[in-house]
Amino acid sequence: MAIYKIKTLNNISDKGLDLFDDDFIFGPDIEEPDAILVRSAKMHDYNFSKNTRMVARAGSGTNNIPIEKCSELGIIVCNSPGANANAVKEEVLFALLLGTRKFLEAMAWVKNTKSDEIEKEVEAGKKAFVGSELRGKKLGVIGLGAVGQLVAEMGVSLGMDVYGYDPFITLRGALRLDTNVTYLEKLEDLMKICDFITIHVPYNEGTKNIINKELLDLAKPQMTLINLARGGLVDLEALKEKLEKDQINKYICDFPSRETLAMKNTINIPHLGASSPESEENSASMAVRQMMDYLKNGNIKNSVNYPASDMGICKSIHRITVAHKNIPNMLGQITNIIAEEEINISNLINNHRNGWAYTMIDIDSEVKESLRHKLNAIDGVTRVRLIK
Template sequence: MILSKFALKSKQFQQPVRVAMRAFADVEVEHLAGKWATYGDLENYKQGKYQIKTFNKISPVGLSRFPDDEYDIRDQDKEAANAHAILLRSHKLQESDVPQTVRAIARCGAGTNNIPVPRMTELGIPVFNTPGANANAVKELVLCGMLLGSRRIVDGVNHMKSLGEQGLARERVEKDKAMFGGRELKGKTLAVIGLGHIGSMTARDAESLGMKIKGYDPGLSVGSALKLPNTIDLADSMAAAVAGADYISINIPYIKGENGTHGIIGKDVISHFSPDAVLLNFARGELVDSEAMKEFLDSGNGRYVSDFPEDLLWNHENTIILPHLGASTEEAEDAAASMAADTIINFLETGTIVNSVNFPNTSLPDRPEGAVRFTVVNSNVPGVLAKMTEAFAAEKLNILQQINQSRGDIAYNVLDISTEGHDDVLSFKGVQEKITMIDGVVSTRIIYGTPGKGYAKNIEGVYFI
């Protein structure tokens, strides 16, 4: 009996489960052409398991998503010369860290600036992230930042430590409290710039504290809009959103280059701030023009609270700079690692792509009985799909269902191939090599049978499997 897998949604993540399928013709996918550079330590090479290379300390909760019988987890201290996928957090990934065998990379977090994404795209490797996994942790830190920016709590703590060292804490605890007056959040206005996972959660919880909410997001999705408070005032520009706000939370991605977001909170936007506005930046330090922000802080009683240090701002009397704590909770690390693991499992076992930063979202229904799943990564150029289907037709292989998606310069195909009419051994050797060597194809994969087998690449015109 042949075993197959499909993704089934659990309460929080997708966890693959097994279903039995009827027996059909034996399928042969192993063959030799080129070869990978090394198999590493042969004593530790576990053929028949997906090998997962991890960098950084990955949550055990996330790693437990990988079934022991089909996955071999190698941490950064273990050789993983034939890794099928990479799981990491903050490790700055180099191309030398990525063996030719790697099919996918997943970061346990939202940002992927520590991964050479353009180069991975050229190599035909999807890079995944985990949007929303740490949203609650960051949202809670934003709320904490509003309180810190309202009551001069940090200054008060430091003052009491100083008095304690002098033996004056009890004597001055009541007398000195007037030095650290502040204001309450209730009734104040919060402007939320960016209304994705974190922004929408911040807006909703801030409203429950009695705050008035304004928001701005030119790319607001329907899903995010449904999560917003009914009373939110949606502005048509960033300047309109921040005008009159007591607190401003920025929750947008950092994008380099022309029309990017570098320094987007600059003089033009800051000129609309109220004199005592508190800017909360738990997104990226580069979003804020430091010189313009310093000028604002110098001119009034405004505050800046962030977990990204900056040479011009870190020691200003009106700034509170924290370590980068946004996702530093056990819950967030568990959620991000679990989401990353499930994304890798789903991709390796079904070819499904979701939450990729460089490949198109692609999902084909469960593989029909009596079918073999075939995936192709290729340059997004005309004619490749036609040549693929011609290759299958030439081998009298019928395509039961397929999907072709593209994103920028890359295209991704998932095809289910029927085995009907093939009563003996059905060989994919010839057709896989023919398709892999089509001009523009980067790699192909047969998702069938032994985990890890059936992968081929076109490396500068040489066929490697």
């Protein structure tokens, strides 16, 4: 029976680690690991073992992982989308209140009050901190994944008029969207009408500075912008100009930088979106389950580099998995080699995503190790596994 070695690069919730069965050993000192569990550790200079087949992120963002390098090595990178969704949703509620009610300013004023007649001073001074209610305001949600959908539903429950936009929305995501949320096809339209805009998309080359000068020029006067997703999604130079001119009410972010700390009307939260025990437990549990399923059965779920692929529990004599580039005649070459070995294929799936592909093949006969070497020799193949 195979024993899989798992290296942990951060402290991982025990609730997740407890899911590993007796086929797994894990810890920070594991050498030549089959897979790596990580939270926030920077891996761009990491020297991967030839045995490493997966990196599982106990969280949603994967900026700390060298995705392209992993793809070239045939290493599956997966994350845990939605595991921290409720925690982030609650932080959005906090941000919405900070954006419309002057709670922070008022509490700071009270703390510095020296008067012996504090009750009278509070009653006289509180008018300086009047704010408006959320009910009836327009909320724009950019990104309608697990977090964005919860935020949109929360906005509806608060009595807000909610508008959604998602450049990557899927049919399944659209069907799950609350019917009280108005979906907009253009981000420009959302910018023009919303009092609050909150961002919930991943950071990549396609979303870098998704909120740019052109969009900020269209923003409704005194709009409040909330970014609890990732740094890099907002053009800070353009935003700074709008804040200086009081054209934007506030910027509330969960990713402080020297730039944001120096910006007017900006509230910097120290990356607390997923900082709850429940969130860390959910993320670790999701990452561990995905890792076990991949190592034992070859199934891929929530990968950010290779396509989702699932053939269930491996019940055949062998399951062959091939990670490869999505290039012409790849599937033909794979099946021809198997046919030359006089092996019958009982089941097969082939999926692709963004230039990479994954083929899973179940066979009901024994195979030689030489088959794996022949498949590995195909130009464009990055990793072949024989799963018993």
